[in-house]
Amino acid sequence: MSVVSRYFLAVIAVFLLTGAAGYADASENDDWNAIEEESWTLKYKVQNDKLFVECVLPSFSLQPQNKGGDGYLAVEVNRTRAAEMNKAAFVMKGLPSEKYEISVTPVSYEEEFEENSITFTAGEKEK
Structure with missing residues (x-):
């Protein structure tokens, strides 16, 4: 195995372990x-x-379209698109310390699936 391959694998391992540890906390x-x-x-x-x-x-698969998924979750922070998530569980880091509004909306690739957004306020008051 080349040095580059080992380095790449080490970086991926650290990333996965760090993310998993944060979620476990x-x-x-x-x-x-x-x-x-x-x-x-x-x-x-x-x-x-x-x-x-x-x-x-x-009844909604959060996978990329090329893997047969139904769609993704559109995430907005203070009414600004922040992410498109293909996972049901995720962590957003670096959010503001003051209160902020989060909106999560399931979005279909085929426009056949309509679900309401869930919007909530989080931040300073929640800590």
Whole structure:
């Protein structure tokens, strides 16, 4: 195995371990907030400058379109598009210390799936 390959694998391992450790820290205490929409649920938790989010969409696959997925989650922070997520659980880092509004919307690749957005306020008050 070449030096470049070893370095690349080491960087990936550190990235995966660091991300997993951060999520494990959030799971340790149960200060999760839950919001239920008609056919899907969102749980979130704020810890320092991180926002942990878990979504349950029973009939909607969050995979890339080329892998047969139904769509993605559009995430907005203070009404500005911040991310498009293909995972039901994710962490957003570096959020402002003051209160902010988060909106998560399932978006279909085929325009056949319509779900309401879930919007909530987090930040200073939540810490």
